[in-house]
Amino acid sequence: MSDTTQKRIGIIGGSGVYDIEGLANTRWEKVESSFGEPSDELLFGELNGLELVFLPRHGRGHRIPPSEINFCANIDALKRVGVTDILSVSAVGSLREDLTPGTFVIVDQFVDRTFARTKSFFGNGLVAHVSVAKPVCSRLGDHIQAAAQAAGIKTVRGGTYLVMEGPQFSTLAESELYRQWGCDVIGMTNMPEAKLAREAEICYATVAMVTDYDCWHPSHDAVTVDEIVKVLLANADNARTLVKQAVPAIGADACADDCACRRALQHAVMTAPAVRDPALVEKLSAVAGRVLASQP
Ligand SMILES: CSC[C@H]1O[C@H](OP(=O)(O)O)[C@H](O)[C@@H]1O
Numbered sequence: 001m002s003d004t005t006q007k008r009i010g011i012i013g014g015s016g017v018y019d020i021e022g023l024a025n026t027r028w029e030k031v032e033s034s035f036g037e038p039s040d041e042l043l044f045g046e047l048n049g050l051e052l053v054f055l056p057r058h059g060r061g062h063r064i065p066p067s068e069i070n071f072c073a074n075i076d077a078l079k080r081v082g083v084t085d086i087l088s089v090s091a092v093g094s095l096r097e098d099l100t101p102g103t104f105v106i107v108d109q110f111v112d113r114t115f116a117r118t119k120s121f122f123g124n125g126l127v128a129h130v131s132v133a134k135p136v137c138s139r140l141g142d143h144i145q146a147a148a149q150a151a152g153i154k155t156v157r158g159g160t161y162l163v164m165e166g167p168q169f170s171t172l173a174e175s176e177l178y179r180q181w182g183c184d185v186i187g188m189t190n191m192p193e194a195k196l197a198r199e200a201e202i203c204y205a206t207v208a209m210v211t212d213y214d215c216w217h218p219s220h221d222a223v224t225v226d227e228i229v230k231v232l233l234a235n236a237d238n239a240r241t242l243v244k245q246a247v248p249a250i251g252a253d254a255c256a257d258d259c260a261c262r263r264a265l266q267h268a269v270m271t272a273p274a275v276r277d278p279a280l281v282e283k284l285s286a287v288a289g290r291v292l293a294s295q296p
């Protein structure tokens with residue numbers, strides 16, 4: 001067991017979460033990424049002496065729809081400022097009767113049905129294949145679960161999040177199909193975010209807040225943003241409490257260096273050094289610098 005790397009926790013805020021209150025020494029700062037424009041400036045601040053970085057996924061004021069989010073730039077920017085662990089907060093629809101609106105789900109699997117997004121940092125001239133068999137960091141999941149228990153917040157550990165392209169909500173036939181597949185919640189944003197965090201060797205976990213029952217539910221003819229926002233606002237305090245309780249424990253975790261997420265690229269790069277595209281290697285200096293530097 002070791003703990004040699006300086007930790008910096010990143011929070012990606014989803015719908016309804018555009019800011020984090022209660023941080024000390026805050027500043028919003030533009031961070032350049034070689035993959036384009038992140039969703040917004042990053043908010044730097046301290047919580048109990050620990051440095052945090054916050055990024056609103058849709059930008060402040062919710063300007064960016066799911067398919068237009070530059071997930072590569074977001075993860076690359078967080079990596080560039082030294083983020084080692086990401087807590088994502090997301091609104092989701094429920095595909096199960098017992099996952100009532102207001103419940104928090106610590107997601108552990110995804111079915112990725114998105115089709116109009118860049119899904120990898122790698123590509124022509126530098127090919128890599130990482131494992132996403134276990135797409136979230138269970139160590140972070142443990143901390144979130146413990147924080148929820150301590151705060152008395154109703155949380156379910158484990159669940160499969162169906163990621164749809166959007167921006168429209170699902171049809172009834174789709175919603176019923178996803179239920180038959182055994183999916184538990186539905187949203188539009190956590191992929192490719194989780195895959196890219198894995199490629200960047202950043203530990204990633206998501207807290208999914210159930211805001212509605214999606215359209216399959218007999219009491220839920222259609223999903224509406226009105227209703228989602230109402231539930232989001234009613235539960236925003238719980239989301240903030242959960243994050244604030246989990247962060248100190250993540251910061252103090254002596255096992256972080258042993259996490260497999262942090263070595264995801266160790267045996268992932270396929271392209272022979274001699275034929276690598278130097279421009280792509282340079283572009284990947286933050287995301288893959290650790291392995292590319294040791295494989296000249
Ligand atoms: C506001 S309803 C739909 C919107 O909310 C979720 O986003 P996020 O994960 O960023 O909270 C969902 O995926 C949609 O993008």
Ligand SMILES: Nc1ncnc2[nH]cnc12
Pocket residue numbers: 091092093094169170186187188211212213214215223228
């Ligand atoms: N029912 C739903 N479908 C997709 N994304 C959502 N985000 C919140 N509720 C959702």
